[in-house]
Amino acid sequence: MKFQTTLLQLGNNVGIEVPQSVIEELGSGKKPAVIVTINGDYTYRNTVGIMGGKSLLSLSAARRAASGYSGGDEVEISLELDTEPREVVIPAALQQAFNENPEAAAAFTKLSNSKQRAEADLVAAAKTDETRDKRVAKLLASLA
Template sequence: MKFLSYVEPPEPMRGLLVPPEVVEALGEGSRPPVTITLNGHSWRSRVAFLRGRHLIGLSHANRRAAGVEIGEEVEVELELDTEPRVVVEPEDFARALDDDPAARAAYDHLTYSRKREHVRAVESAKMPETRRRRIEKAIATLRG
């Protein structure tokens, strides 16, 4: 489904306004999972509902990859995302989870976004010691 939108400034977030009729046509409620394509660049997200408006968040990285600027009118292609959202765990993190059944059970019950946060924290560590500490912290947090 294609529509025109403006790249909005961060008030309170940078994004693309999605017409209500587009959200309704997707048929998955007010916050459907979607694949967005902008100037040939695609990413997965959810439609947000903020201050009475449907929006798609537009990070600096996605804005740059799509080659769009704030204030620009753009053609947005939006599709319902029906693919399962899967987070691939790094081997060392997966091993630590498997070694702790309580942490593994807690992790397996997390939402896609929460799993992704744990994995990003581990993968963004620059030093092996930092990575190890982050894995230990994640396991402790998951254990409760």
């Protein structure tokens, strides 16, 4: 699906409003996972969200910097359903904790993909073993 639009500037956030006709044509519910291509030269994966009754895709600050696009730009958007599984890389320390606590591992798998990724990235970003261990313990406690 392709459509023309203006990138929405909403405060510090930039988004792409997806026409309802495009959502319907994708045929995968109101919040489909999609592959977004802007002007044929910048592609990323995202999930449609709903805000204020509008179907929106986010364009994060990092993606804006990488793509060179910003709020107010006129663009052509191409969307296709993203059918690839979204996999989260689990850091070794977190995997070890899950091996020792299967209930926590099961609870973790019930979190949304983005929440799993955020938690795993937080553990992976720890600069010291002490920080990593604290983050793992905090996550395990939250999953109990």
